[in-house]
Amino acid sequence: MTELTFNVIDGQTDGLYEIDQRLVAFNRERSDWNSRYFTVEIRDADGKLRGGAGARVNLGIVEVSTIWLDNDLRGNGWGRRLVETVVEKGRDLQAGKIMLDTYDFQARAFYEALGFSVFGTLDYPSGNSRFYLSRDI
16 A cells, blocks of 8 residues: 655645645536636725625535625625625526525624525534524525
8 A cells, every 4th residue: 555644734735725626626527516706895995995705606506605894884784785796696697595604703693684594503612603594596
């Protein structure tokens, strides 16, 4: 048998990128795997980034990986508009659902007010919980 070694490296590496590409190739051989990534940015008049979202459409579902708003934009409808912009882009890309996750100290109530429902929960040893939510689009 070939001798193998395990190397643990802090941070992300080119090796991680290569591993991910191998996984994507494997998935494409076995499914309609056709990820379409997109970013929504909110910028002020000076071009300063104030918020946004990162997502991909995969297998007919928008998978939101990141969503953020600067504190002074919260509670003024910007979050709702941001989520609806992500939803619209998902519709344009033929998605039928959107999913995201949030921790207990983040924005669960906000997402539920937008029609999202919890479909899974993960409880951490720290006492925190992570909620997985989705809704039809």
